[in-house]
Amino acid sequence: MEMIKKDLMGQECYGIRGEMDMYHAPIIKRILDKLIGQGAQTIILDMSETDYIDSTGIGVAITTMKSLKTVNGRLVLFRVPSDIMNLLAKTNMLDFFLIADDHEDLEKVLAGRDEGRKEKAARLTRI
Numbered sequence: 001m002e003m004i005k006k007d008l009m010g011q012e013c014y015g016i017r018g019e020m021d022m023y024h025a026p027i028i029k030r031i032l033d034k035l036i037g038q039g040a041q042t043i044i045l046d047m048s049e050t051d052y053i054d055s056t057g058i059g060v061a062i063t064t065m066k067s068l069k070t071v072n073g074r075l076v077l078f079r080v081p082s083d084i085m086n087l088l089a090k091t092n093m094l095d096f097f098l099i100a101d102d103h104e105d106l107e108k109v110l111a112g113r114d115e116g117r118k119e120k121a122a123r124l125t126r127i
Contacts, residue, residue, distance in 0.1 A: 001016065001017065001018035001019055001020070001023075001024035001027065001028070002016075002017040002018055003015065003016055003017075003027075003028065003031055004017060006046070008044060008046070008078070008106070009103065009106060009107070009110070011042060011044055011110070012040075012043075012044070013044040013045075013046050013078065014031070014032075014035075014043065014044065014045055014046065015045075015046040015047075015048070015049060016028065016045060016046070016047055016049065016050045017049040017050070018049070018050070018051055019050070019051055019052040019053075019057075020047075020050055020052065020053040020054070020057030020060070021052060021053070021054045021056060021057055022054060022056040022057075024057075025056040025057050025059070025060045028057070028060050029060045029063070029064070032060070032064045033064075033067070036064070036067050036068060036071070036073070040068075040073065041068070041071065041072070041073040041074075042068075042073060042074055042075075042076065042110070043064065043068065043073070043074075043075050043076070044076045044078050044106070045061070045075065045076070045077050045078060046078045046079055047077055047078065047079060047080045047081065047084065048078075048079035048080075048081065050080075050081060050084065051081075053084050053087065058088075058091070058093060061075065061077070061097065062096065065096065065097065074098055075097070075098065076098045076099070076100055076106065076109055076110070077097050077098065077099045077100070078099075078100045078106055079100070079101065079102070080099055080101075085099075
């Protein structure tokens with residue numbers, strides 16, 4: 001697992017390459033907690049190179065999102081692979097996360113206009 005910091009549309013973005021599982025989740029959580037402790041309000045996780053996520057990885061995303069909400073912040077999952085999207089849909093987790101498929105979606109999410117999330121969830125649960 002590797003976390004890569006990059007700039008995305010003027011925002012810091014953190015790419016997760018590899019697995020977000022019980023072995024790597026504590027490392028990811030420490031990094032995300034440190035960012036929140038340093039005052040991060042928005043954290044964007046680019047998951048395009050995330051190969052696998054388990055319940056521990058989902059738990060890290062949930063606790064990060066909750067921590068950010070206490071400071072009026074937000075967690076955005078960006079370019080989530082279809083198998084992970086299907087897992088989130090099957091476990092009814094899509095409504096909990098801000099998800100952006102591409103740069104256009106990300107602009108909407110960052111501007112607070114993520115109207116399509118429920119439609120995405122409905123479409124994925126039909127698969």
